[in-house]
Amino acid sequence: MNAEQKARAIVNFHKQELCDKEGVAAILTISGGDGGNVYVQQANVAAHPDTPFTRRISAYDPKAPRISTQIQVGAEHYNRLVRMIQKGEHPKLALDLEVSFTKEDSCWDILAELPGSDLKNELVMIGAHFDSWHGGTGATDNGTGSAVCLEAMRILKMVGLTPRRTIRIGLWSGEEQGLLGSAAYVKKHFGERVGPDSNFTVTLKPEAEKFSVYFNNDNGSGKVRGVYMQANESVRPIFRAWLAQFRDLGAATLTLENTGGTDHLSFDQIGLPGFQFIQDPIEYGTRTHHSTMDVFDRAQPDDLKQASVIMAAFAYNAAMRDGQFPRKPLPQPQTPRGSQ
Numbered sequence: 001m002n003a004e005q006k007a008r009a010i011v012n013f014h015k016q017e018l019c020d021k022e023g024v025a026a027i028l029t030i031s032g033g034d035g036g037n038v039y040v041q042q043a044n045v046a047a048h049p050d051t052p053f054t055r056r057i058s059a060y061d062p063k064a065p066r067i068s069t070q071i072q073v074g075a076e077h078y079n080r081l082v083r084m085i086q087k088g089e090h091p092k093l094a095l096d097l098e099v100s101f102t103k104e105d106s107c108w109d110i111l112a113e114l115p116g117s118d119l120k121n122e123l124v125m126i127g128a129h130f131d132s133w134h135g136g137t138g139a140t141d142n143g144t145g146s147a148v149c150l151e152a153m154r155i156l157k158m159v160g161l162t163p164r165r166t167i168r169i170g171l172w173s174g175e176e177q178g179l180l181g182s183a184a185y186v187k188k189h190f191g192e193r194v195g196p197d198s199n200f201t202v203t204l205k206p207e208a209e210k211f212s213v214y215f216n217n218d219n220g221s222g223k224v225r226g227v228y229m230q231a232n233e234s235v236r237p238i239f240r241a242w243l244a245q246f247r248d249l250g251a252a253t254l255t256l257e258n259t260g261g262t263d264h265l266s267f268d269q270i271g272l273p274g275f276q277f278i279q280d281p282i283e284y285g286t287r288t289h290h291s292t293m294d295v296f297d298r299a300q301p302d303d304l305k306q307a308s309v310i311m312a313a314f315a316y317n318a319a320m321r322d323g324q325f326p327r328k329p330l331p332q333p334q335t336p337r338g339s340q
Ligand SMILES: [Zn+2]
Pocket: 129, 141, 142, 175, 218, 262
C-alpha cells in the first residue's frame, strides 16, 4: 500500500467507525463496474489498515461486533444521488433488507467417485467449489467449474472405462470464506500444518500415502489453455505429454508459476500435488466475478465442453499412469527476509 492508498484507507476506517458509532440506517458505497453491474461480497468490519489480515474479524464471524448495514449501489445510480445532494436536494431512499445468518455448521462438501480396479485404494481427485456470492447465481464462480467436473465424471462413466485408481469428485463449500470446505476435507483425510505460519510442520495421515493428485477448475467460464505447475518442475514431462493430445483444442501452456485463491491450495499447502488450470479470462475479471452479472447467460458452452474433455482426460491419465504423481518437498516455513 503506498502512502496515498494508506491515507485513503485511514479516512475510510474513520468514516466507517463514525457511522457504526452514530448508528446510521445504512452505508451506501459505489460499486466498481459499469452498465448497472454491482460487485458485492461481504460486509466489512472496520479495521485500521495497520491491523494484520490474520487479526481482522469477518462480519459473519459469530463474535463479530454489531456493524451498520452496508449496501453497494451501481455506479450510475450512486452518482445520480451524489449529483442530487450537490445541488441541494434531499433524496429519500426506501431500503428493504431481508437477510439473516445461517447456522455455523451449514457447510457441506459433495463427494462421489468412480471406483478403481487394481489400484482402487489409491486416489485421483478433481473438484471445484459449489458455493457462490449472492449478487448473481454464481454461474461462472463457480457453477461452470462444478459443471466441468460433473461432466468429466459423466464422460468417464459413459465411455465405460475402468480406471486403475479411484477417481473422486469433490464439490466444495465455503470456498469464498477461505477454502473452508476443501481445507476441512484435506485435514480430515490427508493431513495438516501444525504450528504458527512462521514455524509449522506438516503431519500427514495414512490416506495421504494413497493420494495421487487433485485437479481444480475455478477461473470462470473460459477454455483451458494449460496448467499452473505450482513450482513442481517434476510434473512438466507428464503434463507436456498429456497436453500434446489437446494442441488442436488450444491447450498447450505450462507455467512453473503458482496460482492461488482456490481449492487446490488446500492440497498444495501440505505438499500434496494440487493444480489449477490456466483458463481464458473472457470477462471474468471485468464483469462476472462476484457480481450481479454472474448468471447463466455469461457461461460459454463450447469452452466448457473443451474444459470437461480435458478434465476427464487428466483424471483418467492420472488414474492409469504407472506410479503416483511426483510430489514437491514438504512445505517449509519461509525464513523472514531482511532478518540478518
Ligand atoms: Zn471461485
